[in-house]
Amino acid sequence: MLKKENILLVDDDIQILELLHRHLSGMHYHTYSAVSVKEALYILKDTEIDLLITDINMPEINGIQLIKYTAEHFPDMPKLVVTGFPSIDDAMSVIKSGATEYLTKPFTKAELEDAVEKALKSVSPKKKSSKSGQQHPTAYGEMIGASEAFEDVVEIIERVKDNHATVLIQGESGTGKELVARAIHYSGTFSRAPFIAVNCGAIPENLLEAELFGYTKGAFTGANETRNGFFQAANNGTIFLDEIGNASLAVQGKLLRVLQEKEVMKVGSQKPEKLNVRIIAATNSNLEEMIEGKHFREDLYYRLTVVSIKVPPLRERISDIPLLVNKFLQKYGVEYRDRLVSITPEALEVLQRYSWPGNIRELENIIQRAIIMCDGQVSVKHLPEQVKFKIDFPEESLKPLKQVEKEYIQKVLASTGNNKSKAASILGIDRKTLREKLK
Incomplete structure (x- = not known):
């Protein structure tokens, strides 16, 4: 299970950010990432952070200024400085500015863990105790579960629901990535604002830019009027970009500008428009492999992963299957039969034994079909062949x-x-x- 502490990482070197994120995730901390002081301030503005880890030497605004700022605006938050240019003067300057710990690159995982633990121990007991004892119900928005994997997802949703931090949701097809995005939006303080869902894979590449950012009259053939895009429609709310891996490199460049400058520009226009939009992106693609193949921008990837949520496949949530089955039985029993439908223990056992390559979407479809085929109770005979027990015969040896x-x-x-x-x-x-x- 995730620990309760939120750690903000600030460094213009994305490789160091990735290293810190990987190490701290392995220690079960939850991290936010920023590649500049400006981005860090956006996160600090509406996110409760328990520890700041920052580099000193960064372009435009350096880490010393960030330490001084947080020392006065967030005096109870410990600050850990990580730098590759150690000197006695730097160390003294950092400590005087309000830093709690000082760590020199390169460092080992053990040295990082020791520094983080020391920094967090400096937090007053009163502040620590205020965060303990949180419990989440098994139902969260349209989602349901009680497994540790499900609780980890809910834990992150609770952390990000009330701020505009950019979120990347990753997971296999059918795991419920859009439900996670909707839970983030509708369970938080921005629930009354618009939520706009866009499937980047369903819009032709030559139209995606115009659909996202809008266009001016005469911008291209058929543009008979000026029109707002999905981003303008989502202003002050949330835009959910599903299948972000399908966006062209040109559109990715435009998205990067939105994240950096908080503004968009219509196709055919020279005038940018300031927007206040939270971006939640999702993909079932391996973006790291796409980056290596030059199909996805590395700088955009790190801008999107301020917060990363990995939605577990159903085979890692076997204990949640009875809850999900019961939810679908109630939903479709009333819809198709106008009454509640039950399921036999034997049928439920079969469902829990299956590997679910299609995840929750496959389970939902199977329950829908079973309800249609049964007379009030789903049994093994109402389940499709692919979920039932199979005999794996050994392959025959090759013969002359x-x-x-x-x-x-x-x-x-x-x-x-x-x-x-x-x-x-x-x-x-x-x-x-x-x-x-x-x-």
Whole structure:
């Protein structure tokens, strides 16, 4: 399970950010990432942070200024400085500015863990105790579950629901990534603002930019009027960009500008428009592999992963299957049968044994079909063949051609009652050739 502490990482070196994120995630901390002081201030504005980890040498505004700022605006928050240019003067300046700990690059995972623990111990007991004892119900928005994997997702939703931090949701197809995005929006303080969902894979590439950012009259053939895009429609709320991996490199560049400058520009316009939009993106693609293949921008990836949520596949949430089945039985029982439908223990056991390559979407479809086919109670006979027990026969060993030919001739003779004329006809050879083979 995740620990309760939120850690903000600030460094213009995305490789160091990734290293810190990987190490701290392995220690079960939850992290926010920023590649500049400006981005860090956006996160600090409406997110409760328990520890700041920052580099000193960064362009425009350096880490010393960030330390001084947070020392006065967030005096109870410990600050850990990580730098690759150590000096006694730097160390003294950092400590005087309000830093709690000082760590020099390169560092080991153990050294990082020790520094983080020391920094967090400096937090007053009163502040620590105020965060303990939180419990989440098994139902959260349209989602339901009680497994540790589900609780970890809910834990992150609770952290980000009341701020505008950019979120990237990753998971296999059918795991409920859009439900997670909707839970973030509708359970937080911005629930009354617009929530606009856009499937980047469903819009033709040549139209995606115009649909996202809008266009001016005459910008292209068919643009008979000026029109707002999805981003303008989502102003002050949330835009959910599903299948972000399908966006072209040109559109990715535009998205990067939105994240950096908090503004969009219509197609055909030279005037930017300031917007206040939270971006939640989702993908079932491996963006790291796409970056290596030059199909996805690395700088955009790190801008999107201020907060990363990995939605677990259903095979890692087997204990949640009874809850999900019950939810779908109630939903579709009333819809299709106008009454509640039950399920036998044997059928439920079969469902819990299956590997679910199609995840929750596959489970929902199977329950829908079973309700239609049953008379009030779903049993094993109402379940499709693919979820039922299978016998995996061992692969037959490879045999010489003569052996295969011999066995087949014997099989044909047996099926014809040893009638050689009929067998020869089936085999496509004459009786003389058959007799030679039988010898």
